[in-house]
Amino acid sequence: MASTSSSGVLLFAKSKVYVHPTSSAKDNIPGFIALVRPPGGADKDILVAWVPESQLRSDEISAYMRVDLNMDDGLHATREVLVPMPQLTSISSYAFAVPMHRIYSIMLRPPSLGWWWGSVIIHTRSEDVIPALFFHDAESQSTILQQKMRNKTFTPFAQDGDLFWGGDQFMKYLRKYTIVEKSTFEQRLYLINPDPDDLLSFSPPNARVEKVNNDSLSKIIKDARWNVLERLARVTRFSRRAANEVMGNSPPAVRAMLNVPEVRQLGDDFDSARVYLAKWAMSISEEAERNKTKIVWTDVVGDHIGSMAGDILSVDDRVERRNEVSRDEWKAFFDASGRLRVTFSEVKERVFHGGLARDIRSEAWLFLLDVFPWDSSQIERQSIMAAKRDEYFRLKRQWWDDIDRQQVDAVWKDQRNRIEKDVHRTDRNILLFAGEDTPHPDPDSPFANIGTNVHLEQLKDMLITYNEYNKSLGYVQGMSDLLSPIYAVVQDDALAFWAFVGFMNRMQRNFLRDQSGMHRQLLALDNLVQLMEPQLYTHLEKADSTNFFFMFRMLLVWFKREFKWDDVLRLWEVLWTDYLSSQFVIFVGLAILDKHKDVIMEHLEHFDEVLKYMNELSKTIDLEETLTRAEVLFHRFQRTVDAIDRKNREPSNPASFPTTPLSPHPSMNGHVGIGLPGKTLPLMPEAGKVIISDVLRELLSKEVIVVNDTIPMEGYES
Amino acid sequence: MSSRKKTMLKVIILGDSGVGKTSLMQQYVSKKFSNQYKATIGADFLTKQDVRVDDRTVTMQLWDTAGQERFQSLGVAFYRGADCCVLVYDVNNAKSFEALDSWRDEFLIQASPRDPESFPFVVLGNKIDVEESKRVVSQKRALAFCQAKGNIPYFETSAKEAINVDQAFEVIARNALIQEESEEYSSDFSDPINIHLDNERGGCEC
Numbered sequence: 056m057a058s059t060s061s062s063g064v065l066l067f068a069k070s071k072v073y074v075h076p077t078s079s080a081k082d083n084i085p086g087f088i089a090l091v092r093p094p095g096g097a098d099k100d101i102l103v104a105w106v107p108e109s110q111l112r113s114d115e116i117s118a119y120m121r122v123d124l125n126m127d128d129g130l131h132a133t134r135e136v137l138v139p140m141p142q143l144t145s146i147s148s149y150a151f152a153v154p155m156h157r158i159y160s161i162m163l164r165p166p167s168l169g170w171w172w173g174s175v176i177i178h179t180r181s182e183d184v185i186p187a188l189f190f191h192d193a194e195s196q197s198t199i200l201q202q203k204m205r206n207k208t209f210t211p212f213a214q215d216g217d218l219f220w221g222g223d224q225f226m227k228y229l230r231k232y233t234i235v236e237k238s239t240f241e242q243r244l245y246l247i248n249p250d251p252d253d254l255l256s257f258s259p260p261n262a263r264v265e266k267v268n269n270d271s272l273s274k275i276i277k278d279a280r281w282n283v284l285e286r287l288a289r290v291t292r293f294s295r296r297a298a299n300e301v302m303g304n305s306p307p308a309v310r311a312m313l314n315v316p317e318v319r320q321l322g323d324d325f326d327s328a329r330v331y332l333a334k335w336a337m338s339i340s341e342e343a344e345r346n347k348t349k350i351v352w353t354d355v356v357g358d359h360i361g362s363m364a365g366d367i368l369s370v371d372d373r374v375e376r377r378n379e380v381s382r383d384e385w386k387a388f389f390d391a392s393g394r395l396r397v398t399f400s401e402v403k404e405r406v407f408h409g410g411l412a413r414d415i416r417s418e419a420w421l422f423l424l425d426v427f428p429w430d431s432s433q434i435e436r437q438s439i440m441a442a443k444r445d446e447y448f449r450l451k452r453q454w455w456d457d458i459d460r461q462q463v464d465a466v467w468k469d470q471r472n473r474i475e476k477d478v479h480r481t482d483r484n485i486l487l488f489a490g491e492d493t494p495h496p497d498p499d500s501p502f503a504n505i506g507t508n509v510h511l512e513q514l515k516d517m518l519i520t521y522n523e524y525n526k527s528l529g530y531v532q533g534m535s536d537l538l539s540p541i542y543a544v545v546q547d548d549a550l551a552f553w554a555f556v557g558f559m560n561r562m563q564r565n566f567l568r569d570q571s572g573m574h575r576q577l578l579a580l581d582n583l584v585q586l587m588e589p590q591l592y593t594h595l596e597k598a599d600s601t602n603f604f605f606m607f608r609m610l611l612v613w614f615k616r617e618f619k620w621d622d623v624l625r626l627w628e629v630l631w632t633d634y635l636s637s638q639f640v641i642f643v644g645l646a647i648l649d650k651h652k653d654v655i656m657e658h659l660e661h662f663d664e665v666l667k668y669m670n671e672l673s674k675t676i677d678l679e680e681t682l683t684r685a686e687v688l689f690h691r692f693q694r695t696v697d698a699i700d701r702k703n704r705e706p707s708n709p710a711s712f713p714t715t716p717l718s719p720h721p722s723m724n725g726h727v728g729i730g731l732p733g734k735t736l737p738l739m740p741e742a743g744k745v746i747i748s749d750v751l752r753e754l755l756s757k758e759v760i761v762v763n764d765t766i767p768m769e770g771y772e773s
Numbered sequence: 774m775s776s777r778k779k780t781m782l783k784v785i786i787l788g789d790s791g792v793g794k795t796s797l798m799q800q801y802v803s804k805k806f807s808n809q810y811k812a813t814i815g816a817d818f819l820t821k822q823d824v825r826v827d828d829r830t831v832t833m834q835l836w837d838t839a840g841q842e843r844f845q846s847l848g849v850a851f852y853r854g855a856d857c858c859v860l861v862y863d864v865n866n867a868k869s870f871e872a873l874d875s876w877r878d879e880f881l882i883q884a885s886p887r888d889p890e891s892f893p894f895v896v897l898g899n900k901i902d903v904e905e906s907k908r909v910v911s912q913k914r915a916l917a918f919c920q921a922k923g924n925i926p927y928f929e930t931s932a933k934e935a936i937n938v939d940q941a942f943e944v945i946a947r948n949a950l951i952q953e954e955s956e957e958y959s960s961d962f963s964d965p966i967n968i969h970l971d972n973e974r975g976g977c978e979c
Contacts, residue, residue: 469868473841476791476812483809501865501907505808532790532812532841570846604850608815616814662850663818663834670817 062137063091063102067228068122069221071194072105073172074149074186084109084149087119088175088188090228091141091152098232099248103177104141104152105188115139123197149186153179155233158247165220166192173220190221198224374686376679377409379625385415393433400634402429407634410625416544423631424541424557426550440550447549451520474518474530475502478511481535485620487543488514513548514538520552525559528764531566534559536615540624561637564762565611572762576610577603579641579750584648586751587692591652599662605669606644613640614676622678629682635689637759642692646685647676693755696747703746780831782824782949783854785884787876788861789869790840793899796932797861798835801942806933813839816851826946833946845879852884856956857893857949862910864898864929870910873918887956893948894925897941902931 067090073083086107093100108116115138122136141152162176172189179185192198198221226245229235238244384405390396402422411419421427426443427436454460460467479502482488490508497503517538522530538555545551564572580603584592595601608616613630615623630640648655651672659665753760786794795810802819821833836851838844852858858880862869877894886892896919898910912929919925926948928941 472866473790480809480811501903531843532839533814535812536814566843568843570843602850604815604847607847611814616811666816667818 061140063093063096063140065118065122065136065138066090066092066101066232067225068119069190069195069197069225070120070123071191071198072221073189073191074105074107075189076149076186083189085191085194086150087111087123088225089119089122089138089141090232091138093140099154099156101155101232102141102143102152103155103158103229104150105186106141106150107148110148110150120196123195124200151183151185153177153183153185156248157181160238160247161226161229161235161245163222163226163243163245165222166190173222175222175225190225192221195221374683374690375408376683377405379410379412380405380415380419381412382415385411385419389433393436394431395429399429403632403634407629407632411628416624416628417546420541420544420628420631421550421554423628424554425560426553426557443553444549447520447552450524451516454519454523455516470522470530471519472501473532474522474535475500475515477532477535478514478518479505479507481514482539482543482620485539485543488539510542514542517542517548517552517555521555521559524556525563528559528563528566533566533612536612537562540615540620540627544624558631560761561759562613563764564760567762567764573607573611575750576638576641577606579638579754580606580610580644582748582751583641583645583692583754586695587645587688588649588652591648591656594656595665598660598665600665605662605666606648608670609644609647610640614643617673617676618678619674626678626682633757633759635686635757636754637757638754639685639689641754642685642689643681645688646681647672649684649688650681696752696755699747780829780950780953782831782833782856782946782953783836784833784857784859784945784949785836785838785852785855785880786859786861787838787880788840789863789866789872789876792840792861792863792866792869793932794840794861795837797897797899797930797938798837800932800935800938802835804935806935813837815839815844816847821942824942824946826943826950829950831946831950833942833949845883848879849883852880855880855884855886856952857895857945858884859895859897859945860925861897861899863900864910864915865900865903865907867909870898870915870918874922877922890923891952891955893952894922895941895945895948896925896927898927898929899932901929901936902934 068087069089070087071085072088073085075083084107086105089102089104089106091102091104093102106119111119118136118138142150143152145151157179158177159180160178162178164174164176166173172191174187174189176187177185190198192202201224202219226235229247234248236246236249238246388395388397388402395402399422406419406423422429427439431439454467461471487510488508490510491506493506493508493512495503495505495507496512514535518530518535521534521538537558538551541554541558542548542551545554564575566572581601584595584603592601595603613623614626618626626643630643633639636642647669651668655665655668659668786798788794790812795813796806798819799810800806802821816836816838818834818836821835824831824833836855838848838851858877860873860876862873864870873896881889881892884892896915898912898915901908915927915929919927926944928937928944930937930941932938
């Protein structure tokens with residue numbers, strides 16, 4: 056390495072500490088925060104430095120990483136690591152280094168609601184301008200390891216009661232070499248080696264006091280001091296009236312918030328205190344997210360909800376949603392003959408990250424739903440369309456012309472009635488399906504008095520045809536929800552029918568008689584939560600909710616009831632790409648759970664409360680945010696599986712995994728799968744190795760899972 | 774500490790798809806009706822506050838489930854701890870009436886109440902607002918069924934016109950409360966609760 060004269064001893068380093076020069080994430084600069092002792096230097100000469108990764112050679116980076124990862128348990132580094140002395144100042148970069156005795160104070164801002172990343176701001180005695188340093192904890196291996204270890208020993212909190220973060224480790228090492236006094240004047244301010252004068256005033260002249268807008272939510276919450284929430288939380292079951300009494304005594308600002316119509320409405324049809332509270336807490340945290348650049352959250356919030364601390368969204372810059380694919384862009388994918396000039400996986404990648412513009416969906420969906428082969432030309436597609444239309448009308452005519460059967464076949468009539476009932480209550484709020492101005496063709500129909508419209512009749516015919524086409528499965532409730540968006544977009548009954556058949560190809564596992572397909576997906580979610588969100592899983596176990604039935608509706612009809620119409624169209628086209636996984640829908644479910652996990656853990660203790668809370672999320676979920684989160688979670692899952700596989704291939708070290716099924720299995724990433732009798736473990740211990748369960752591994756596959764119902768329909772159902 | 778513990782009664786509403794389970798609940802709890810409640814997928818529940826039953830005030834948790842048979846296996850997660858089961862059919866749909874028996878059996882199997890013989894059911898024949906000529910299940914036939922199954926209380930209702938809905942749920946609440954109290958009595962002797970064991974079980978109230 057570098058010559059000794061210009062080298063110092065690297066005492067501490069933490070990776071993935073960023074400078075944010077602008078408000079745009081793409082300008083963020085990753086680097087290391089470090090403590091470096093100059094040759095022969097005393098403690099007061101130790102440099103507190105920030106070095107951008109770009110200024111380090113690869114051997115230097117590995118030296119920094121080595122020191123970073125060695126910091127896991129004790130304060131003793133095994134062996135001195137020498138690195139080049141960091142630059143004191145830099146004109147071309149944000150790099151800096153300050154000797155310990157030049158530091159006046161350090162402001163610590165742990166991650167909390169509204170602050171994705173924890174940060175430190177260093178104030179020097181000469182009031183130099185030093186950029187704030189942001190700790191991207193979820194990218195920093197050493198912090199992840201620390202957090203995992205603390206979770207395992209159930210001490211996730213640092214000294215001051217906040218969730219542990221990278222800045223805590225930095226301060227711990229700082230304390231080793233200098234005196235650190237907490238200011239009583241400013242919550243988050245620490246004086247470094249203070250003079251007696253400083254100690255007396257405890258109010259440093261150059262500390263930047265964060266100004267909080269009086270109207271801001273944090274002020275409101277500070278005022279309330281969360282007493283309201285606390286009082287409510289102690290009550291297990293209470294009437295709305297009782298709740299209102301408690302609220303009535305709250306500060307005006309809180310009352311004002313409770314008068315927001317959405318908050319008000321929460322109380323309208325149910326009263327479970329925890330569900331009420333949980334929603335309230337979520338509405339606050341969402342408000343905070345919207346205002347995150349303006350609001351300084353204090354430990355009051357952190358102590359009480361702790362949501363978003365360590366929020367994974369903040370830390371994975373590689374995930375970025377893009378603009379939707381415009382008509383022009385879509386057209387440019389094809390050459391003059393109408394054949395793709397790019398690969399279909401490029402198209403899928405693009406659709407996965409951006410979705411499709413409205414005016415191109417009717418064409419693009421036919422590709423995504425396997426009506427058109429990706430390698431077809433325009434002329435080929437014309438003939439496919441003609442053939443598909445003929446085939447649909449032939450299928451439809453088969454039952455349409457069979458008057459005998461229509462009159463005597465009880466099973467058939469029963470299915471037709473069911474379909475008609477469901478069609479008349481599917482998406483009637485959408486203009487296309489709203490009308491009732493057409494007289495009903497069948498005077499014996501229960502809907503003869505109400506009237507219908509041509510689009511409802513088309514839906515009905517398509518579903519009856521599908522009931523014939525897929526005899527072994529037949530029509531099952533939920534299918535009308537899956538068809539209506541396709542019909543509304545494609546606007547051609549024959550083509551929409553085949554697009555629906557394409558969709559049903561993958562969806563039929565949701566409708567099997569024995570419910571095995573749904574069961575397997577709920578099991579996958581179960582295993583995934585065990586692996587990725589162990590704390591949440593433990594809570595769900597206590598709340599008797601690990602059957603994950605509260606996700607049943609969401610998975611059965613792909614969040615049709617949870618998202619607004621336009622968002623459903625977007626979500627489905629994203630999912631149809633199978634770009635990362637054919638079961639990406641499970642990660643969408645995981646993302647929603649992840650977003651709400653703190654609220655769930657804090658407020659929901661019973662199955663009915665969890666179910667209610669999840670059901671009531673309907674129409675409140677932000678799609679783009681959910682998709683981003685789902686993708687981050689997918690990548691994290693994939694990395695976890697890779698890490699375990701890598702570990703398993705190492706012949707030297709298989710014994711690091713315990714072999715008894717009921718003890719936690721620390722994987723390389725520190726994830727813990729807790730086994731229960733009768734439950735599948737996400738990580739199966741096997742001869743000293745840890746094997747990822749089949750349902751989990753399936754989630755990495757892009758291959759669509761097609762399961763047919765083999766039992767043909769017979770007799771009455773229900 | 775003399776204040777009574779607040780009582781939560783859990784009621785399960787079963788019946789074929791489209792007979793009006795969601796509508797009945799919405800009418801009872803929210804006093805509203807729509808032709809276009811979506812088909813229930815999975816399960817959901819509504820809570821009705823401050824229900825007076827004689828001198829008691831109770832809260833009712835009304836569980837709505839999907840009507841298609843294929844989703845019945847989910848019931849086990851929702852039926853447990855039920856205090857009353859409401860069986861609904863459409864008086865204009867014979868099949869929905871014929872299915873009542875299997876809904877009842879299915880419930881008893883999945884909920885497995887301690888004493889199936891005495892577990893309270895209530896039968897509702899819904900949609901009586903539809904013109905008389907469409908009606909296919911007579912009151913007589915329905916009453917005979919209810920009698921044969923151990924004098925199950927029977928009501929003819931219209932969720933749309935709010936006919937008999939409150940009356941039906943009053944009996945549902947009363948019978949659920951009796952069930953809840955008998956369960957508590959047998960399961961927890963130390964619970965300092967005043968128990969009113971009146972044997973009045975609403976018979977047919979039509």
